[in-house]
Amino acid sequence: MQNPVHIVWFKRDLRIYDHAPLQAACLAGSVMPLYCWEPNQWAGEDYVAQHQAFIAECLVELKKELASIGLHLQISPVGIVETLQTIKSQIAIAGLYSHEETGNGASFAVDKAVSAWCKVQQINWQESAQNGVVRRLKNRNHWNKHWESRMCAPIIAKPQSALAAPFINLPSRTILQAKGSDKPKRQRGGRSEALRFFDSFLDGRAAKFRGGISSPLTAVTAGSRLSPYLAYGCLSMREVVQATRERRDWANQVPHLFPKNLNGGLIGFESRLHWHCHFMQKLESEPEMEFENLHHAHDGMRDETLAHAESQRRLAAWSKGETGWPLIDACMAMLRETGWINFRMRAMLMSTASYLYWLHWRETGLHLAREFLDYEPGIHWAQTQMQSGTTGINTLRIYSPIKQAQNQDPTGAFVRHWLPALKNVPDTWIFEPYLMPKNLQKQYGCELEKHYPAPLIDIAIAMREARAKISQARKQAGAFDETQAIIKKHASRKGMLGSARDANGQELVAKKRQKKSTLTKLKHSQQELF
Ligand SMILES: Cc1cc2nc3c(=O)[nH]c(=O)nc-3n(C[C@H](O)[C@H](O)[C@H](O)COP(=O)(O)OP(=O)(O)OC[C@H]3O[C@@H](n4cnc5c(N)ncnc54)[C@H](O)[C@@H]3O)c2cc1C
Incomplete structure (x- = not known):
């Protein structure tokens, strides 16, 4: 008899660092990391080929990172509900773990379908907060405090090892190809690219942030360029905020090691990280x-x-x-x-x-x-x-x-x-x-x-x-x-x-x-x- 599996459903959180659902699943038992190429998403009007190509690059790296702790990423060409059904026909599911997602109407519909399916199957779906966005928020009065406490919470370490679930045969259909064509000069996906952008920003580019981000000529290097990596969760918002604050402290202590305006630039940058969640909260509170x-x-x-x-x-x-x-x-x-x-x-x-x-x-x-x-x-x-x-x-x-x-x-x-x-x-x-x-x-x-x-x-x-x-x-x-x-x-x-x-x-x-x-x-x- 095989152990029931704990499924970690990767969505817009394509990393293994500071990943609460992965940690929870690893502590619970045998783990199956899963990503689904949700057809609803690719049939819609907003996601296109460049997004699909970027995600594919992120998945290559995620797969390697998971393999380094003994886990095998299963990638499904079909939607999550059909995938869960297929898995359940082969092995018992002990629990589903994911981050909360503030997505478009299509992803909201998928979440509702998953919730209904889990209820019927009596499977517990445990969702963890992904950033500063608060579910079921009544009003904005204490939102800043919520954001601050989430950003100050300790970073969750990468699991050292995990018990891998057995390999499951997933449906073998082809992935629904997104519309349009890829963009030749877009940023590449994956955590190592994200860290490359972030390191160069903290090391010096941030000094040009203030005054540099308004012109399209200078913003290319004065801005952090972290936006696609935050959008797909190659980096967690918390690790970006904490690393920024650490760098500010360091630059204050030994200013001669850093460019002159680095600290000011990082203050401006951190305010944008706050806005990131502030704006996302609006759609979370009002999906219409x-x-x-x-x-x-x-x-x-x-x-x-x-x-x-x-x-x-x-x-x-x-x-x-x-x-x-x-x-x-x-x-x-x-x-x-x-x-x-x-x-x-x-x-x-x-x-x-x-x-x-x-x-x-x-x-x-x-x-x-x-x-x-x-x-x-x-x-x-x-x-x-x-x-x-x-x-x-x-x-x-x-x-x-x-x-x-x-x-x-x-x-x-x-x-x-x-x-x-x-x-x-x-x-x-x-x-x-x-x-x-x-x-x-x-x-x-x-x-x-x-x-x-x-x-x-x-x-x-x-x-x-x-x-x-x-x-x-x-x-x-x-x-x-x-x-x-x-x-x-x-x-x-x-x-x-x-x-x-x-x-x-x-x-x-x-x-x-x-x-x-x-x-x-x-x-x-x-x-x-x-
Ligand atoms: C019409 C319109 C649509 C936009 N759509 C998106 C979008 O789909 N995705 C997206 O990430 N940003 C969007 N932005 C916000 C902003 O333009 C980009 O986040 C920013 O240009 C990304 O470059 P950067 O990573 O170098 O940003 P930086 O200036 O280095 O900022 C760091 C991070 O803070 C966040 N951020 C920065 N500016 C804003 C802002 N004004 N509002 C909310 N968050 C911000 C982003 O996550 C960004 O990566 C939009 C702005 C406008 C006016």
Whole structure:
């Protein structure tokens, strides 16, 4: 008679360090590590080939790490419920162990199906917290304390050895191939790559973090570039936070060993780690925000179904990077090749689509989800809505792609690199090549509509109209009460790292209202808002 197995279901936690489910299973008995290529995920509209290839690379390394402690990673080409059923037909299952996941609608549906299956089979499914996101959180009042206590908890050591479960024959179907093609210059998957990025950041790159992460030219090296590794759990959030704090202490003690601004950079970096969980908490607490406006006063404002030909024309121009605004088009070109762009440019891309083109955020958000290697549904949909003005609690920030280009790419080096059509355009015209006289267009090999598109709309008019529409929506009856409810449920509280401003570098609308004493209706706890 074989021992019943303890299954560790790997999801977005592709490591064996600081892995509570693995530790729990190892202590309980014979262990079967399992990863499933969930068909629901690959049939959806957000995950594509680059994600699948990145995960495959992570799995190669995970497999080796597990083998080093005597375990064999079983990889199933089918969904978890069918896989569990297959396993159960061959061996008794003593328990299922995994991390909590704040995923998209498809992964939430899978989790619900697993929960129902385990109930029927009377199998205990033990889920452990993955980061600072809190399940069944009532409101945000004590969230910062939760985050801090999770980040300070001791790191769980890699198991030294484990009792391996017998090998089980899993269904032998082929994996559902994700749509699209892989990106040639994306970051590679796996923990050793993650550590390589992290070490170089702690050793020196972080010194350029402040002041370096806004421009797409410098952010490539000034940012940590940990996002895909955090998204797929090659590193745990806790180990990143603790290593960052240790490095800050060390740099304080022996400053001459480190670059001058390292400490300041690491403080800024840690605030982003906090935001990571802060944003994910929003989707955890309100999964509908993947599909619906967080603040319903904005419903019906934009052409959600792309019923109008003009919406389709704009969506095509924006997603192909053919807007005629060089910085937008260059960012799209970089994303196509690398799967990464910095925060400021992401915000500008979204803001341009949502305000200037007045497109609904869902289709454009899906496009970016496919383009971002680090697609993390919790961060992504919360940021997407924030940059579209539909959260109702953030001040409007409408980026001008021209002004951003002047500030973040003043010499035009970035756009010339990514847009060959603009290679010979001189500085005078590089921000607005459509203003170039015809003879110069010919001279510099950049003729409008032949080599480079003309903009579809006028920025100043579009900005004015967008502001008016959003402000009108927020004046609707009932909008204020809904804003208060959103603040209570989702807004950050005083004391959050980097909370002088929100993740957009802006103050919340709430603060302005507070100044005007219009928040008197709020309870005391809510007045802690920044
Ligand atoms: C519209 C939009 C969509 C986005 N979608 C994603 C996404 O799907 N996945 C994702 O990881 N980030 C997303 N971001 C946030 C941010 O742009 C990226 O995390 C960052 O650019 C990744 O680069 P980095 O690892 O060098 O970040 P660093 O600046 O080094 O930050 C370290 C880590 O903190 C987290 N982080 C950084 N900035 C933010 C932020 N503003 N909000 C929340 N967490 C943050 C990330 O995990 C990041 O890896 C989005 C931003 C916008 C405006």
